[in-house]
Amino acid sequence: MTGTTAGRAAAGPDTSGVGVLDKTSQLLGALARGPASLRTLTEITGLTRPTVHRLAVALENLRLLTRDRQGRFVLGPRFAELAAEAARDRLLLGARPVLDELRDRTGASARLYRRQGDLRVCVSSAEAGPGRGRVFVGVAQPMKAGAAAQVLLAWEEPEVLHRALCGAGFGAATLAGVRRQGWAQSLAVGEAGVASLAAPVRGLGDRVVAAVTLDGPVATLTRTPALRFAGALTDAAVRLSEGLVR
Structure with a gap:
């Protein structure tokens, strides 16, 4: 030896x-x-x-x-950053089958968003078809409006929330409701006649690492999409989360 x-x-x-x-x-x-x-x-x-x-x-x-x-x-925060980076590929590898099933189950476009600074970026998408509300993978949007932005911010630290809410189309009371109910919904944000519903995807330590969404015309999602689709969406969010913590 x-x-x-x-x-x-x-x-x-x-x-x-x-x-x-x-x-x-x-x-x-x-x-x-x-x-x-x-x-x-x-x-x-x-x-x-x-x-x-x-x-x-x-x-x-x-x-x-x-x-x-x-x-x-x-x-420190570097551990969360490293964990998120390690989970990045696992999340994307497992996302598409879940999004496809969610789209087929609801008839709406299913997408996955991740926060990058002051932007939310679409990292995976299962489109229901051409038309209004279509968002391509890689498209970045501000964190100031929409159901996905609300979910990605709702569980952040207070000092982060304080900065993010400046100029946002929603307030602290809205985010408190998101934390309480476990989902966010929005109507006609960015495009008239389009509704959206979002739920958090959680990684290690129960940290929110992404938002899974349903987006589509009001004719499909209705003006209160959570009443009909919250169950299907949260099921998908749980499946994506489980894939990160196994």
């Missing part, structure tokens, strides 16, 4: 054999339980205070850690 192999064997299955990585893993494992002060992290990990401080500050610079209002360390 070589020295390297012997070192790895001695390290055990839960360690890498690289000291700084193992200490970082201990730190992140402790924070997976929830926010923690420097003192608490030192007690949980058994590492020295200078070591914990040095690692925590370095991870904070990489946005892998951040701090809450009490100054405690918490897992």
Whole structure:
């Protein structure tokens, strides 16, 4: 057995054999339980205070850690970004069959939107046919109106919501309703005579990563599409979500 192999064997299955990585893993494992002060992290990990401080500050610079209002360390936004990126291909690979079935079940166009900054981008689509309301994959639209925008914003942090609602065609009360009912609907947003219904697709940590929508003429979706189609849409959203967390 070589020295390297012997070192790895001695390290055990839960360690890498690289000291700084193992200490970082201990730190992140402790924070997976929830926010923690420097003192608490030192007690949980058994590492020295200078070591914990040095690692925590370095991870904070990489946005892998951040701090809450009490100054405690918490897992940072970079983890959510990495998780979303890892789920991106899985979501798109699983989307088309679900969207096709949703379109066939309802007679409306079924689409998947993802948020990119101040825009919502159509990343997959099953069109019901030519006509009004047609949106092609890759088309980006503002996050200021529409059912998909409401769903993509409703579960965001308060400071994000405050900025996003400036100039939007909906307010905080509307988004509170979206969170309560689990879907959003809109009528004649962007084009007269077109209705839309949207529900959240959730990834790891129950984070909203996309919005699945039904779009079509009022003659198909009616003026209150949720009354007839909310069940089918939320079923599709659950299927897409399950594909991300298995």
